Amino acid sequence: CLIIQILTGLFLAMHYTADIETAFNSVNHIYRDVNNGWFLRICHANGASFFFACLFIHVGRGIYYNSYLFVPTWMIGVIILFMVMATGFLGYVLPWGQMSFWGGA
Numbered sequence: 001c002l003i004i005q006i007l008t009g010l011f012l013a014m015h016y017t018a019d020i021e022t023a024f025n026s027v028n029h030i031y032r033d034v035n036n037g038w039f040l041r042i043c044h045a046n047g048a049s050f051f052f053a054c055l056f057i058h059v060g061r062g063i064y065y066n067s068y069l070f071v072p073t074w075m076i077g078v079i080i081l082f083m084v085m086a087t088g089f090l091g092y093v094l095p096w097g098q099m100s101f102w103g104g105a
Contacts, residue, residue: 001051008044012037016094023096048088055084 017026093104
């Protein structure tokens, strides 16, 4: 799951322009003009949702088995969870469309 995210993210980054004026147009270019760009973008978006589902199931399993009693390990996991959530938020804002703009505002 994470490997698919890394690979699709690398391929999407090859065509993405990180500029406020052209970010949305570069996403449209990926979606319309790049060969199978639409498929890469959909795989990347759905892969992120699947990754978060697996992450939340993992946290739920940890709560069920009382893994929070191992405080140092649990705190490292919580820190990693927040870092992944921040990364997911930044990836959501990256296309600079209407929803992502107002999600970040």
